[in-house]
Amino acid sequence: MPIIQVNGRSSSCRGVLFDKDGTLLHFMALWGGFADYVLKFMEERLALMGAGFVVPRDKVLGTVHGTDGKILDYDVQGPLSMGSVEETTGILAWHLYAAGMPWNEAIVQVNQITKNAMYHIRQDKPALPMPGLEPFLQHCKKASIEMAVVTSDHTEAALEHLEWMGIGQYFSVVIGRDQVENSKPHPEMVELACRKLGLGQHETVVIGDSNGDMQMAKQAGTAMAIGIYPGEQGGEHLIDADVVISDYNDISVIL
Numbered sequence: 001m002p003i004i005q006v007n008g009r010s011s012s013c014r015g016v017l018f019d020k021d022g023t024l025l026h027f028m029a030l031w032g033g034f035a036d037y038v039l040k041f042m043e044e045r046l047a048l049m050g051a052g053f054v055v056p057r058d059k060v061l062g063t064v065h066g067t068d069g070k071i072l073d074y075d076v077q078g079p080l081s082m083g084s085v086e087e088t089t090g091i092l093a094w095h096l097y098a099a100g101m102p103w104n105e106a107i108v109q110v111n112q113i114t115k116n117a118m119y120h121i122r123q124d125k126p127a128l129p130m131p132g133l134e135p136f137l138q139h140c141k142k143a144s145i146e147m148a149v150v151t152s153d154h155t156e157a158a159l160e161h162l163e164w165m166g167i168g169q170y171f172s173v174v175i176g177r178d179q180v181e182n183s184k185p186h187p188e189m190v191e192l193a194c195r196k197l198g199l200g201q202h203e204t205v206v207i208g209d210s211n212g213d214m215q216m217a218k219q220a221g222t223a224m225a226i227g228i229y230p231g232e233q234g235g236e237h238l239i240d241a242d243v244v245i246s247d248y249n250d251i252s253v254i255l
Contacts, residue, residue: 020151022209051099132248148173185215214240
């Protein structure tokens with residue numbers, strides 16, 4: 001059986017399950033522009049109602065802003081990073097509801113805003129793979145390691161982003177939030193991916209950028225939970241990770 005080796009730690013492995021955002025692709029390259037657009041149009045909608053966000057702007061989705069208001073970074077423990085599509089929709093709709101809009105209309109308005117934001121994002125297709133990702137995927141494929149994606153995004157969007165990066169062929173299974181009843185850190189995504197791959201959960205490794213991914217891996221009984229954090233320092237939020245890497249050059253596949 002192939003072995004995954006990371007910073008002196010190793011584990012037998014027949015499958016690797018990847019989170020998507022911040023794990024396969026650079027988070028800010030894709031979602032920074034999306035969040036900028038959404039916050040801008042939410043503010044415009046609220047202003048028409050004579051209101052504003054109920055909390056500071058940076059706390060709405062968990063973003064870090066420059067003096068010009070543009071998003072520079074994100075909170076790795078915030079809703080933009082960790083929330084599902086449904087959770088994010090609910091957070092945004094709550095601000096419209098608090099300003100006096102009926103809840104059903106608030107949901108419709110938020111869905112339209114996020115749909116428009118994704119339309120603009122699709123013009124540039126800003127899905128950039130993490131450093132060292134494709135060589136690692138090639139090594140896994142050569143070692144006959146099965147690979148899957150387990151993401152809080154919807155399956156259709158995940159497939160689209162994999163296509164933008166040109167790496168969709170590596171993944172025989174893609175599990176989005178729309179395929180399961182329970183979101184992360186519940187282990188259901190791992191359980192479903194393993195069933196589809198024909199693997200035991202103990203034969204797989206999970207790689208993700210949030211502690212929710214790490215907790216999901218632990219609850220599912222996987223062989224290893226690998227946290228990824230690209231900063232030179234940090235990763236303290238990945239408290240349940242067995243090991244933390246800065247990029248895929250830190251991982252070796254041994255036949």
